[in-house]
Amino acid sequence: xxxxxxxxxxxxxxxxxxxxxxxxxxxxxxxxxxxxxxxxxxxxxxxxxxxxxxxxxxxxxxxxxxxxxxxxxxxxxxxxxxxxxxxxxxxxxxxxxxxxxxxxxxxxxxxxxxxxxxxxxxxxx
Amino acid sequence: xxxxxxxxxxxxxxxxxxxxxxxxxxxxxxxxxxxxxxxxxxxxxxxxxxxxxxxxxxxxxxxxxxxxxxxxxxxxxxxxxxxxxxxxxxxxxxxxxxxxxxxxxxxxxxxxxxxxxxxxxxxxxxxxxxxxxxxxxxxxxxxxxxxxxxxxxxxxxxxxxxx
Numbered sequence: 607x608x609x610x611x612x613x614x615x616x617x618x619x620x621x622x623x624x625x626x627x628x629x630x631x632x633x634x635x636x637x638x639x640x641x642x643x644x645x646x647x648x649x650x651x652x653x654x655x656x657x658x659x660x661x662x663x664x665x666x667x668x669x670x671x672x673x674x675x676x677x678x679x680x681x682x683x684x685x686x687x688x689x690x691x692x693x694x695x696x697x698x699x700x701x702x703x704x705x706x707x708x709x710x711x712x713x714x715x716x717x718x719x720x721x722x723x724x725x726x727x728x729x730x731x
Numbered sequence: 732x733x734x735x736x737x738x739x740x741x742x743x744x745x746x747x748x749x750x751x752x753x754x755x756x757x758x759x760x761x762x763x764x765x766x767x768x769x770x771x772x773x774x775x776x777x778x779x780x781x782x783x784x785x786x787x788x789x790x791x792x793x794x795x796x797x798x799x800x801x802x803x804x805x806x807x808x809x810x811x812x813x814x815x816x817x818x819x820x821x822x823x824x825x826x827x828x829x830x831x832x833x834x835x836x837x838x839x840x841x842x843x844x845x846x847x848x849x850x851x852x853x854x855x856x857x858x859x860x861x862x863x864x865x866x867x868x869x870x871x872x873x874x875x876x877x878x879x880x881x882x883x884x885x886x887x888x889x890x891x892x893x894x
Contacts, residue, residue: 615866624746692869693742693753695781700740700755700853702777706767707759 614681617661622646623654627663630677634667640675749865753855761821761843761851768823768841775800783809794818798825813839821845827857835864 618624626640641651655675658664663681666673740755757764767773771787778785783802790798792815799812810830817824821843828836837859844852859865 612870615863615870619862619866621747628746688869689742689744692751693740695779696742696753696755697740698781699777699779700757702779703764703767704757706773706777707757707763710763710767710773711759 613661614663614685617657617663620654620657622651623658626651626654626658627677630664630675634674634676636672636674638672744865744869749859749862751857751859751865751868753853755853756846757851757853758849759851761845764843764851764853765821765823769818778802780809791815792818832864832867835867836860837864837868 618627622644629635629640637648637652637655640655641648644651655664655666659666661681662678664675664677667676738756740753743752744750745752759767767777769792771790775785775787778800780802783804786801786803788799788801788810789812790800792798794815794817796815797812798815799810802809802811812828812830813826813836815823815825816838823839823841825839825841826836827839837857839858840854840856842854844854846852857865857868859868
């Protein structure tokens with residue numbers, strides 16, 4: 607799984623390939639259709655599509671003569687999983703920060719409290 | 732500490748730039764959040780990575796000052812370093828490098844936005860120097876057992892507010 611994800615991330619490191627993927631999220635398209643907006647040859651776009659295909663991001667349908675390119679959505683679910691894991695780690699970190707901030711507020715309250723009212727027994731731990 | 736359910740951290744990985752953005756709300760003032768980020772003892776208590784102890788090595792809090800800390804577990808150590816490029820009233824701009832990949836550096840901007848109803852929204856942006864670098868960050872930590880991370884979190888929460 608890690609190898610496949612490495613290929614996925616490598617494939618998506620190129621701006622043209624990210625653009626191709628973005629366009630394929632809308633609908634399947636033939637190589638010629640995909641190449642049309644770019645100022646490069648159809649062959650160049652074919653090469654990009656080959657990289658995407660090897661990463662498992664797209665497949666070419668065998669049904670139609672034109673062999674339209676299809677985006678494999680489940681691969682993106684794996685990427686979503688990476689990002690969600692990263693988010694969870696950030697959330698864990700920020701929960702620790704919540705605890706630190708709560709301690710800081712308690713310390714400030716104790717300091718303010720002791721200057722205006724007599725110290726409360728058993729307050730500070 | 733408030734017992735109401737807070738929104739968890741949200742994350743976006745930009746499609747067009749090698750950027751990761753995270754935001755998260757806190758029951759604290761921007762000044763308290765600045766302190767929790769800039770006071771070395773406070774910072775070491777929460778930064779992680781999960782399940783690791785953090786030792787602050789260099790901590791020169793000023794525009795242009797450098798920082799370095801080492802996260803360790805079971806004799807393994809991971810060094811991180813960078814430079815406090817700019818410390819404003821409610822913003823920290825710094826560079827960040829994991830010493831395992833010393834040529835890779837990200838630019839981090841951490842901004843604290845006071846919310847109208849009280850509390851503060853943290854906006855953290857990491858700009859990496861390539862998509863490969865950014866995605867390596869997103870992938871990193873997969874190897875680290877998630878349970879060990881939760882154990883550390885549990886300990887902090889169990890220690891409670893009076894720790």
